[in-house]
Amino acid sequence: xxxxxxxxxxxxxxxxxxxxxxxxxxxxxxxxxxxRSRLINSANFLSxxxxxxxxxxxxxxxxxxxNKLLQEDNKRLKSILYNTQQRKDSSYIDSTNYNKKxxxxxxxxxxxxxxxxxxxxxxxxxxxxxxxxDFGVVSSKGIIGIVEKTNRNYATVLSILxxxxxxxxxxxxxxHFGSLKWNGNSPNTIQLSEIPKIAxxxxxxxxxxxxxxxxxxxxxxxxxxxxxKLDKAENYYEIDIMLFNDMTSIEHVYIIENKDAKIIxxxxxxxx
Amino acid sequence: xxxxxxxxxxxxxxxxxxQVLLLSHVxxxxxxxxxxxxLFVLLFPVKNNRLIFILLSFLLGLLIDMFLDSGGIHAAAxxxxxxxxxxALKFSFGAVYEHNAIKFGNVDFGQRITYITILxxxxxxxxxxxxxxxxxxxxxxxxxxxxSSIFTILLCVLITIIFGGTxxx
Numbered sequence: 001x002x003x004x005x006x007x008x009x010x011x012x013x014x015x016x017x018x019x020x021x022x023x024x025x026x027x028x029x030x031x032x033x034x035x036r037s038r039l040i041n042s043a044n045f046l047s048x049x050x051x052x053x054x055x056x057x058x059x060x061x062x063x064x065x066x067n068k069l070l071q072e073d074n075k076r077l078k079s080i081l082y083n084t085q086q087r088k089d090s091s092y093i094d095s096t097n098y099n100k101k102x103x104x105x106x107x108x109x110x111x112x113x114x115x116x117x118x119x120x121x122x123x124x125x126x127x128x129x130x131x132x133x134d135f136g137v138v139s140s141k142g143i144i145g146i147v148e149k150t151n152r153n154y155a156t157v158l159s160i161l162x163x164x165x166x167x168x169x170x171x172x173x174x175x176h177f178g179s180l181k182w183n184g185n186s187p188n189t190i191q192l193s194e195i196p197k198i199a200x201x202x203x204x205x206x207x208x209x210x211x212x213x214x215x216x217x218x219x220x221x222x223x224x225x226x227x228x229k230l231d232k233a234e235n236y237y238e239i240d241i242m243l244f245n246d247m248t249s250i251e252h253v254y255i256i257e258n259k260d261a262k263i264i265x266x267x268x269x270x271x272x
Numbered sequence: 273x274x275x276x277x278x279x280x281x282x283x284x285x286x287x288x289x290x291q292v293l294l295l296s297h298v299x300x301x302x303x304x305x306x307x308x309x310x311l312f313v314l315l316f317p318v319k320n321n322r323l324i325f326i327l328l329s330f331l332l333g334l335l336i337d338m339f340l341d342s343g344g345i346h347a348a349a350x351x352x353x354x355x356x357x358x359x360a361l362k363f364s365f366g367a368v369y370e371h372n373a374i375k376f377g378n379v380d381f382g383q384r385i386t387y388i389t390i391l392x393x394x395x396x397x398x399x400x401x402x403x404x405x406x407x408x409x410x411x412x413x414x415x416x417x418x419x420s421s422i423f424t425i426l427l428c429v430l431i432t433i434i435f436g437g438t439x440x441x
Contacts, residue, residue: 024344031343
């Protein structure tokens with residue numbers, strides 16, 4: 001017993017270091033396993049508040065561009081709104097509120113990262129705005145990511161620029177689908193794999209979300225094909241996609257809630 | 273003593289704030305960021321309680337991790353360099369460093385650069401190894417380590433030169 005105590009006293013520095021190293025490596029490993037388990041995250045009072053303050057100062061300098069983007073978005077939405085109204089005018093029933101499947105919440109990005117291999121965004125909406133894990137996040141131009149962690153006022157988003165996530169996407173022309181992954185190189189391009197060889201692929205084709213998961217509705221734009229080749233086994237295409245979004249400057253985003261997500265998940269679980 | 277304590281407390285907070293608000297968003301040439309917050313570890317007094325020193329370094333790393341959403345990579349790297357700092361001190365300033373309590377303001381410039389370089393390289397290597405977490409991408413780890421280290425070393429040297437005058441205790 002005496003010897004054990006002596007040993008601990010003699011090596012207390014090393015033991016402390018080993019303990020701390022163990023803790024931090026465990027935290028790292030947890031953060032690398034997909035999506036559920038980041039213990040130390042920035043969706044908390046301290047860092048969220050600080051980022052909120054710093055963002056409220058810096059967003060001022062980008063107001064012009066962001067206003068322009070919002071204006072374009074409004075223009076597009078108005079054109080859709082008025083066009084559909086005209087068509088339905090003769091027998092117009094306001095049924096839009098009854099079975100709306102997707103609910104949109106506007107939010108602001110208060111921290112953006114795109115240079116790491118696993119990029120996380122911080123939004124200024126949280127539990128108080130009924131934002132929960134696994135909600136999709138899009139901007140006016142296209143897909144952004146998936147909500148990872150929330151606290152009362154803030155939410156972290158797993159950006160599509162992330163080597164651990166994969167999102168189902170399809171070609172706009174044909175219903176062939178694959179999964180979006182990022183190889184960690186450039187913040188402008190991500191990779192689409194598992195598109196079968198039989199599909200016709202051409203440079204410049206548009207890629208959209210497939211709607212096969214409960215997170216994103218079908219048809220959210222992702223990007224255009226900039227490059228493609230067959231994989232080693234020559235069964236599937238490996239496609240590089242140029243993103244519509246400039247992931248290095250995003251400010252206003254929309255969080256999508258799929259109200260049927262629970263039902264869909266339950267059905268899938270039953271099948272398993 | 274209180275003066276020394278307050279200096280290090282202020283340094284801790286200022287380095288943390290500068291790091292998370294400013295320097296992690298530099299993204300020079302795409303993804304190169306400096307991490308000069310480890311100046312806290314580099315400039316910590318030589319005569320110290322090692323347990324407290326390692327704990328403080330770990331805490332600094334963990335706070336950076338919290339702000340940058342990076343798991344525990346900064347905590348691991350910072351605790352490691354705090355642990356091996358005596359070896360680096362011995363290597364760069366010779367075995368006498370313990371007796372005459374070196375002051376960073378008036379050591380030889382070459383020795384200072386050696387000291388900073390060793391610790392920064394080790395810190396960044398561990399950092400990127402854990403961030404990328406993939407041995408098949410070891411080249412990417414080395415590349416990131418090299419470029420970021422150059423950036424960090426430059427900044428650290430500049431900061432120690434600029435603020436060196438006030439740190440003479």
